[in-house]
Amino acid sequence: MIEFSKVSKIYENGARGLCDMDLFIDKGEFVFIVGTSGSGKSSLVRLLLKEIEPSGGEIYVDGQDITAIKRRHLPYYRRKMGVVFQDFRLLKDKTVFENVAYAMQIVEASNLEIRRAVPQVLALVGLQKKAKAYPNQLSGGEQQRTALARAIVNRPPLLIADEPTGNLDPDTAWEIMTLLEDINDRGTTVVVATHAHDIVDDMQKRVVALRNGELVNDIGVPEDEA
Amino acid sequence: MKPRTIKYYIKEGFRSVIHNRFMSIASIFAVASSILIVSIFYIIGANIEHFMKQLESQMAMAVRINRNISAAERAELERQLLLLPNVARVTFQSREEALEGMVSTIGEIAVEGLGGVNNPLRDAFFIELTNLSHHDEVLRAIENLEPYGAEQVDSHAKIASALSSFSQITQIISAALMLILSTIAIIIITNTIRITVNARKTEINIMKYVGATDWFIRWPFVIEGMIIGLLGGLGPALISMLSYGRVVEFIQSIPQLSWLEFMPPEQIMAYVFPLSLLLGVAIGLLGSITSVKKHLKV
Numbered sequence: 001m002i003e004f005s006k007v008s009k010i011y012e013n014g015a016r017g018l019c020d021m022d023l024f025i026d027k028g029e030f031v032f033i034v035g036t037s038g039s040g041k042s043s044l045v046r047l048l049l050k051e052i053e054p055s056g057g058e059i060y061v062d063g064q065d066i067t068a069i070k071r072r073h074l075p076y077y078r079r080k081m082g083v084v085f086q087d088f089r090l091l092k093d094k095t096v097f098e099n100v101a102y103a104m105q106i107v108e109a110s111n112l113e114i115r116r117a118v119p120q121v122l123a124l125v126g127l128q129k130k131a132k133a134y135p136n137q138l139s140g141g142e143q144q145r146t147a148l149a150r151a152i153v154n155r156p157p158l159l160i161a162d163e164p165t166g167n168l169d170p171d172t173a174w175e176i177m178t179l180l181e182d183i184n185d186r187g188t189t190v191v192v193a194t195h196a197h198d199i200v201d202d203m204q205k206r207v208v209a210l211r212n213g214e215l216v217n218d219i220g221v222p223e224d225e226a
Numbered sequence: 227m228k229p230r231t232i233k234y235y236i237k238e239g240f241r242s243v244i245h246n247r248f249m250s251i252a253s254i255f256a257v258a259s260s261i262l263i264v265s266i267f268y269i270i271g272a273n274i275e276h277f278m279k280q281l282e283s284q285m286a287m288a289v290r291i292n293r294n295i296s297a298a299e300r301a302e303l304e305r306q307l308l309l310l311p312n313v314a315r316v317t318f319q320s321r322e323e324a325l326e327g328m329v330s331t332i333g334e335i336a337v338e339g340l341g342g343v344n345n346p347l348r349d350a351f352f353i354e355l356t357n358l359s360h361h362d363e364v365l366r367a368i369e370n371l372e373p374y375g376a377e378q379v380d381s382h383a384k385i386a387s388a389l390s391s392f393s394q395i396t397q398i399i400s401a402a403l404m405l406i407l408s409t410i411a412i413i414i415i416t417n418t419i420r421i422t423v424n425a426r427k428t429e430i431n432i433m434k435y436v437g438a439t440d441w442f443i444r445w446p447f448v449i450e451g452m453i454i455g456l457l458g459g460l461g462p463a464l465i466s467m468l469s470y471g472r473v474v475e476f477i478q479s480i481p482q483l484s485w486l487e488f489m490p491p492e493q494i495m496a497y498v499f500p501l502s503l504l505l506g507v508a509i510g511l512l513g514s515i516t517s518v519k520k521h522l523k524v
Contacts, residue, residue, distance in 0.1 A: 049435065071523075072440075079437035089432045093245050106438040108228050150436065 001027045001158060001189045002048070007057035009043045009213070017043030019213040020057070025191065027157070030184040032200045033193040035210035041193040043213070045162045048191070049083065050074055062157060079107060082151025082188075086163035088143040090135040090150075096122065097131040100149045107154060121149045125179055141172035145179065152183055159183060161192045165199065173199060231442075239449025249422040250454055256414050257458025257509055261502050264407045265462045268501065269470065269494060271400030276489045278393040286317075286352040287361075288380040289368055293348060295375040303374040304351060310367050312360035313353055321347040348377070358390040408505065416513040423447065423517040430521045440522045444515065451514025452507050459506020463499045470494060 002025040009017030018040045025031050035041050046052045047059060050066055059066050062080060069077050090099050100121060101114045109117070122128045125145040135143055144164060151159055161180060165173035177192075177199050184190040194200060200207055209217035243250045289307065291300060307316045319327075324347040325340065340346060355364055361381065368379050423430075433443045474488045 075434070075437045075439045075442075077437075078435065083435055085435075089428075089435065091429055091432060093429075102433075103436050105231075105234055106433075106436060106442050108231050111230065 001025050001029070001062060002191070003058075003060040004044075004047075005058045005060075007047065007059055008055045009040075009047060009052065010055045016040075016213045017052075018047070018054070021213070021215055023208065023215060023218075025189065027189055028184070028187055030181065030190045030203075030205045031192070032203070032205055032207045033191065033210065034195060034197070034200055034207055036195065038212070039210040040213040041195075041210055042162070044210070045160060045191075045193050048081075048160055050077060075106075079154065080156055081158040081160055082148075082154070082156045084144065084147050084151050084159070084161040084164045086166035088135070088140075088147045088167075090143055090146055092135050095132050095134055096127055096138070096146050096149075099135070099146055100153050103150045103153050117153055118149075121153045124152075124182070125149045139172075140168050141175060144168060144172075144176050148176070148179055148183075152188065155188075157187075157189060159188050159190045161190070161194075163194055164192065165194065165196050170198075177203060235445040235449055238446035239453055242446055242450045243453050246422055246425075249425070250450075253422065253454045254458045254461070257455055257506050258461035260407065260410065260414055260509075261459050261505050262462035262465060264404060264505065265466050265498050265502055267400065267403050267407060268498060269466065271396070271404070272494060272497070273488055274396045274400070275393070277486070278389065278396065280487060281389055286354050287365065287368070288319075289351045289353060289371075289376050290378040290380070291349040291351065292375040292377045299375055300349070303371065303376060306371055306374050307351055307353060307368070307376075310364060312356045312364055314356045315354040317352045317354075319350050319352060321345050321349050324348075324350065358387075358393070361387065361390070412509050412512060416516055420513075420517040423514070423521065427521045430518070434522065443522065444518050447514045447518045448511060451510035453510070455506035455508070455510020455513075456503060457506070458510070459503040463502035466498045466502070467491075467495050470498075 002023070004018075004021050004023040007018055007021045007023075011017060021040075021044075033041050033044055043052070047054055048061065048066075050069060054067060061077075064077070066077060091102060094102065097118055100118045104114045104117060119128060119131070122131055125148050127142060127145050127149065130138060130142060130146075133142075135146070138146065144167075148164075159180070164176055164180070168176065173196060180190050180192065181203070204220070206220035207217070208215060209219075291303065295303070304316055304318065307313060322345065325345055328347075353364070353368070355361060365379060365381055368376055430443055471491045474491070477486060477488070478484050
């Protein structure tokens with residue numbers, strides 16, 4: 001699903017994001033990317049989102065060399081993945097239903113498809129009763145669940161979550177992680193960048209540890225990849 | 227693009243105007259005031275041109291006709307005059323009509339004894355030009371028609387030349403002012419729309435991450451800009467329509483200016499109304515496209 005081959009990222013100010021990183025994530029995996037601030041977690045996520053370009057190396061997502069994707073084709077690449085951020089990034093003047101429906105509107109789904117899929121996904125994240133609420137009427141956990149619903153409504157093969165529990169209390173953080181696990185169980189590859197060690201330790205998933213832009217540990221790699 | 231997507235863009239455009247109503251109202255007023263100034267200058271410019279045309283039509287040349295030519299020869303002279311380039315109209319005036327004109331101007335006593343065979347005046351053709359700037363070339367061409375019976379040409383060469391220059395200068399100034407004011411209007415509107423778009427850059431950013439194409443993000447903003455522009459253009463269009471006739475009436479009620487003949491309201495509104503609306507839509511369109519552009523590179 002994801003392949004980093006000798007990927008480096010040096011920023012314009014000379015800061016090192018990633019250094020000669022090799023990483024392979026198979027379809028259907030659940031992978032935590034852990035590390036302290038400046039370890040390279042955010043660079044990895046931003047490279048996957050093609051928000052920044054690598055200084056060297058190649059990145060393949062679903063068999064496609066993403067460094068070769070032209071700017072005008074970028075939206076179509078991003079539709080292959082769902083993204084969840086620490087700050088939720090919901091459209092504040094749209095309701096929960098509309099925020100989730102937005103992801104379907106951009107792929108020109110019909111109203112019938114939207115009316116069918118959005119309630120299903122809201123039920124999955126437990127927000128069916130909040131469909132008409134606006135983001136500022138929701139708790140942090142509810143906002144993150146809305147973001148999750150938006151990320152998966154088009155059934156993307158890959159879900160990237162960048163510090164999804166960073167702004168949440170421990171109980172709510174667990175709820176979100178459980179949801180991510182459910183989504184992974186349905187076949188979606190899930191990559192979670194986080195520094196929530198307690199959750200990572202308890203979830204018993206593959207953990208990729210970064211330090212100063214280098215991969216320093218890769219625990220729980222499936223046997224066929226090892 | 228599917229019809230439901232177009233419907234979505236239009237719905238989002240209207241929704242955005244209403245949702246950001248304070249900024250929308252500010253933008254509408256900014257568009258309206260700029261277009262109103264442009265419209266006023268357009269109306270003034272169009273009326274100056276109208277006055278010029280009236281004056282030009284009064285600056286006819288008089289071609290005195292040889293007394294000894296026949297009616298057929300006179301008809302041929304008229305035909306030759308009409309064939310000349312830049313001649314708009316040729317009107318015949320008999321020597322009797324000319325004398326009657328003198329009587330009404332300087333009184334009967336001054337022309338006493340000059341009737342009938344003693345009439346010293348000559349038949350004449352009065353020539354109106356399509357444009358006073360062609361005065362000299364038409365004059366030279368008429369002088370070449372002497373063999374056809376054109377004996378003497380009375381013209382207002384200096385006045386014609388001065389009027390022609392004034393008319394051209396007025397047109398240039400009027401066009402330059404319209405251009406400058408339109409540019410200023412576009413800058414004001416672009417900045418106003420830029421403020422609204424800046425306030426929503428996070429929103430644009432989110433749309434980009436969700437996989438929206440640039441045009442999917444841009445269209446609702448473009449429609450919003452066009453709605454604001456259209457509403458901003460409608461105000462000055464209505465103000466011009468309702469007030470032009472009254473302003474004209476007021477000016478003509480001043481005794482010293484009562485002779486001024488303005489363009490009829492329906493004629494001027496046929497240009498000002500669509501001009502205001504189109505200008506508003508164009509400004510909104512241009513403003514929104516340029517404002518959104520810089521936030522799309524995510």
